[in-house]
Amino acid sequence: MTALSIIIAAIVLLVTGYVFYGSWLAKQWGIDPSRKTPAYEKEDGVDYCAAKPAVLMGHHFSSIAGAGPINGPIQAAIFGWVPVFLWCVIGGIFFGGLQDFGSLFASIRHDGKSVGEIIQDSMGKRAKKLFIIFALLVLILVIASFVNVVAGTFFTADNAAKTFGFVKNPTGNQTTAIISLLFIVLAIVYGILTNKCGMKTLPATIIGIVGIVLSIWIGLNVGFAMTRTTWIIVIGVYIAVASLIPVWIMLQPRDYLSSFLLYAMMIVAVVGIFISTGNRDINFAIPAFNKAKASALFPTLFITVACGACSGFHSLISTGTSSKQLDNEKNAKAIGYGSMLIESALGIISLIAVGMVWDKWLGKGFGSPSAAFGGGIATMFGKEGTGIYNTINALLTLAVSVFALTSLDTGTRLSRFMFSELFLKEGEKTWKDASGVRAVLAHPLFGTTLMVVIGCILGGLKLSAIWGLFGAANQLLAGIALMAVAAWLGQAGKNNKMFFIPMIFMLAATLTSLIITIVGKVGAMAKGADGAFFWGNWFQLIFAAAMAVLAVILVIEGVQTFAKQIKAKK
Numbered sequence: 001m002t003a004l005s006i007i008i009a010a011i012v013l014l015v016t017g018y019v020f021y022g023s024w025l026a027k028q029w030g031i032d033p034s035r036k037t038p039a040y041e042k043e044d045g046v047d048y049c050a051a052k053p054a055v056l057m058g059h060h061f062s063s064i065a066g067a068g069p070i071n072g073p074i075q076a077a078i079f080g081w082v083p084v085f086l087w088c089v090i091g092g093i094f095f096g097g098l099q100d101f102g103s104l105f106a107s108i109r110h111d112g113k114s115v116g117e118i119i120q121d122s123m124g125k126r127a128k129k130l131f132i133i134f135a136l137l138v139l140i141l142v143i144a145s146f147v148n149v150v151a152g153t154f155f156t157a158d159n160a161a162k163t164f165g166f167v168k169n170p171t172g173n174q175t176t177a178i179i180s181l182l183f184i185v186l187a188i189v190y191g192i193l194t195n196k197c198g199m200k201t202l203p204a205t206i207i208g209i210v211g212i213v214l215s216i217w218i219g220l221n222v223g224f225a226m227t228r229t230t231w232i233i234v235i236g237v238y239i240a241v242a243s244l245i246p247v248w249i250m251l252q253p254r255d256y257l258s259s260f261l262l263y264a265m266m267i268v269a270v271v272g273i274f275i276s277t278g279n280r281d282i283n284f285a286i287p288a289f290n291k292a293k294a295s296a297l298f299p300t301l302f303i304t305v306a307c308g309a310c311s312g313f314h315s316l317i318s319t320g321t322s323s324k325q326l327d328n329e330k331n332a333k334a335i336g337y338g339s340m341l342i343e344s345a346l347g348i349i350s351l352i353a354v355g356m357v358w359d360k361w362l363g364k365g366f367g368s369p370s371a372a373f374g375g376g377i378a379t380m381f382g383k384e385g386t387g388i389y390n391t392i393n394a395l396l397t398l399a400v401s402v403f404a405l406t407s408l409d410t411g412t413r414l415s416r417f418m419f420s421e422l423f424l425k426e427g428e429k430t431w432k433d434a435s436g437v438r439a440v441l442a443h444p445l446f447g448t449t450l451m452v453v454i455g456c457i458l459g460g461l462k463l464s465a466i467w468g469l470f471g472a473a474n475q476l477l478a479g480i481a482l483m484a485v486a487a488w489l490g491q492a493g494k495n496n497k498m499f500f501i502p503m504i505f506m507l508a509a510t511l512t513s514l515i516i517t518i519v520g521k522v523g524a525m526a527k528g529a530d531g532a533f534f535w536g537n538w539f540q541l542i543f544a545a546a547m548a549v550l551a552v553i554l555v556i557e558g559v560q561t562f563a564k565q566i567k568a569k570k
Contacts, residue, residue, distance in 0.1 A: 017093035033330040038112030058259030066407030068307025074369035080289035091309025092344030103315040104336035107323035122487040143455025146408040170223020179219035187254035243413035272380030285358035299509035308347025312477025320414040419447030479506035
């Protein structure tokens with residue numbers, strides 16, 4: 001099967017799912033365009049701030065995408081292209097899209113509050129507290145993983161002598177670093193123009209796009225260098241500040257402008273696929289199915305693909321930031337469900353990209369999945385080493401790093417919300433309503449600082465020590481989010497049957513993966529293998545065990561809730 005056939009099949013199936021299944025879900029749940037959203041009811045100019053659909057789409061899509069739909073499908077391609085293709089399409093339509101759309105809708109009907117509040121409404125206070133603790137553990141892994149990825153993208157190991165300052169003839173990492181810094185300045189300018197100067201979206205967007213082009217031009221000629229540890233500290237300070245300031249200053253404009261890079265990246269990739277179809281020198285080389293890996297298909301495939309099909313992190317974004325900015329319920333389908341399907345399409349594009357450089361990827365010719373993605377798409381336009389190849393490869397690598405940073409600052413803001421919720425009593429709306437020690441613990445500055453410090457310390461580990469655990473925890477969160485929305489819909493008397501199969505499957509796959517991790521770590525440490533006393537191993541073991549226990553308790557709470565609902569109906 002050709003790359004062109006694969007992408008056309010994916011687009012047709014995903015569009016069909018959006019038009020028919022997405023519309024059916026909206027009808028079943030009762031989307032009401034005339035209903036006032038929390039962005040207007042609770043507007044505070046900081047977190048609750050209505051955004052135009054295009055701006056919110058940019059924020060939501062950039063935040064949920066990150067590097068996940070690129071890294072996951074490329075790593076999972078070892079199973080063959082057919083399993084990855086099917087899971088991206090089926091998972092996106094019936095699992096990930098369902099979770100994202102359902103979470104966004106449920107949050108809108110809960111004053112823009114988190115999944116924890118939705119759980120309390122249907123499963124009780126204890127379940128809410130347990131979920132928030134679980135979600136915070138996942139967010140620590142999110143912060144650690146993306147701090148690691150971003151710092152690694154900015155730091156150039158072979159240029160250690162030049163540890164700080166501007167650099168002429170920059171490496172790709174140094175170029176990416178300065179463009180990312182310029183993006184921050186550009187976002188602030190855009191936010192001021194549109195929110196304080198009254199400039200319309202279109203002219204501001206044109207200025208923003210010109211600014212993006214100028215930033216890229218500067219970055220290709222002048223780079224910026226620092227040590228890896230210094231980059232981790234700088235990134236930590238940035239995400240802490242970005243999570244505390246009003247969304248219109250940084251979050252909305254940065255994610256909106258970043259989304260143009262992602263859209264451009266996908267357009268370039270699709271154009272490249274058309275070009276490659278007529279080029280006999282390159283071909284899509286991934287086998288349809290790898291029989292040798294069949295025994296590991298469950299649960300590994302469903303954990304590895306992650307954001308390309310379903311991601312629990314999306315539910316936190318839907319209920320943490322997007323629900324507070326949605327201007328009308330009619331846009332919930334496009335933003336919640338549509339964004340997930342676009343991400344699934346990106347997952348398919350990533351699969352095709354690595355298929356173009358399959359032999360080199362298997363031979364470890366690329367340092368990371370992101371590098372294989374950039375190299376695979378660039379190969380469609382020209383041979384390695386040519387000007388067109390180098391330019392496209394650099395721009396695609398830049399786009400991936402920009403979205404990793406976007407997911408990072410959104411994840412930090414989410415951790416601030418949820419950390420405060422953990423210490424508030426019923427009836428207390430903000431940390432100002434709390435008293436004593438709880439007022440300190442619920443203060444935004446305390447929670448943000450603590451989460452960022454822990455995340456940055458763990459970010460110093462090797463990515464391999466974090467990413468596998470992050471994948472399992474992230475997908476387990478998806479199963480719990482599906483359960484939470486299903487329980488609330490059941491209590492509200494709405495159809496929730498479409499949630500049960502995805503919920504059970506995701507819980508089964510992820511709990512199995514965590515158990516395998518726990519058993520493997522205990523066995524390796526008992527034998528003294530792989531640095532048995534290295535604290536990173538203990539971190540993985542303790543985190544995996546804690547999340548498994550919390551998840552099992554939450555599942556028991558959920559089963560009891562569903563049983564009560566069934567009994568009440570009878």
